[in-house]
Amino acid sequence: MNSHSPRRKIGFLGGGQLARMMILEAHRLGLEPHVFTANANDPAAQATRFTTIGKLQDIKSLENFLEKMDLVTFESEFAPPETLKALEKSSKKRIFPSPEIMRVLQNRLSQKQTLQKFKIPTAHFFPVSTAQDLMAAWNSLNGAFVLKKNFGGYDGYGTFFAKKISDLKGLEEKLQTEPQGFIAEQMISFQRELAAIFVRSANGKTLCLPLVETHQTQGRCDWVRGPLTHKQWPFMQKKIFKMMKGLDYVGALGVEMFDTGRELLVNELAPRVHNSGHYSQQALLESQFTLHLKAGLGEHLNPVQVLAPQFVMTNLLGESDKELVPPNDLKGVLHLYGKTENRPGRKMGHVNYLGPKGSKLLSAALKERKKFQL
Ligand SMILES: Nc1ncnc2c1ncn2[C@@H]1O[C@H](COP(=O)(O)OP(=O)(O)O)[C@@H](O)[C@H]1O
C-alpha cells in the first residue's frame, strides 16, 4: 500500500496533549488516528472517535490495539519497552521510534552512555545508588551536582539540586525510593538553555528544525524563542545526525542543550515530539507533529521553511484549580489541550507568536500571558 493511501490506521500510545496534536495533523494527512489511553476524556481521545481505553501494562489490550493498526507511535518514552518489543514482533506492526530506542533513552544512565558512545558533548556524571556513591560524586564534581532519577523524571520532577553538603542528607533518603537509581550530574552554569527538534524518516533522510532558546522555571518549560544561531551548532547537528543514523532512529527527537557561552552540551534527549517544538505549528510550513508522522510513514521530508524572522511560544501553566480563561483580545494563536481539570503547574495549553525582525516579541508575548486567568 502506498504510504499516501487514505485511512491508514496510525495508533498513538498515550492520550495527552502531544498525542492530541499529532492526531490533529494525522487527520489532515488523511490517516485514521487511533488512541490508546486511560480515560475517554483525555486530550487526545477528544480528537478522534477511535479510542481504546486501557493501561500500557495491560498486555492483552495493548496487543488487540496493535493488531488493528498499520503503524504505531507514542507520546511518552515511559512505556514498557520489552512488552512493546515482543508485541511489535508478534503483531508485525512497526512502532516508531523503535522500542529499543525507547528502552535506551527512557533511562538517564543509558541515555548518557549513548551520548558518550556517539561522542556528543554532555555534562560529566556518575551513577548513584548508595550514600557512598553520593559522597564520592560530591567530591568528584567539586561540591555541587544535580541528582536525576534514572527513570520517570519529567518537567523537573525527578531532578534535585545539591549545592551544599547538608543537601546530601535529604537526597540520601530519596535513594531508597528508586529501584532504577540515579545519576549525579555536574552542575552547569549555563548562559541559556537551547533546544531543537531533529527528524529522521524511515527512508533514511534527516532534517533539523531551527535552534531555539527555551526558558525553564522550576524545571518546567515556560517559553521558547527563535530562530537562533550558535558557533557550535553545525558541529552538534552533525553529531546528532550521526547518532540518529547509528541508532536507525525514526521520527522526531527533542534535544535539550546547555549553552555555556563557548560550548554546547546536550542536557537530555526525548524520543518524541517535544514542548520546545510547539512553535512549529505557526512558524514552520510543516510542524514537528506533521514531520514526525511523515517520518514514520517513510515519506520524503521537505526542507524546513521558517515563516517569520522571529517566533515565540509561551506555555500556559495552571496556577489554580479554576477554569483557564484567555483574554478576549488575544493576539497570539491559542492551543488549548482540553484538559478537564486545571492544576497549579499543569501544562494546559500554549500560545504561538510570529514577528518581524527587531520587534520585542518575547516581552509582548509574556505581557499578553499576564492577561490570562490561569
Ligand atoms: N546539570 C545541570 N546543571 C544545571 N541545571 C540543570 C542541570 N540539569 C538540569 N538542570 C535544570 O533542570 C531542568 C530540568 O532538568 P532535565 O534534566 O531537563 O529534566 P526533565 O526531564 O525534568 O526536563 C533543566 O531544564 C535545567 O534548567
Ligand SMILES: [Mg+2]
Ligand atoms: Mg528537560
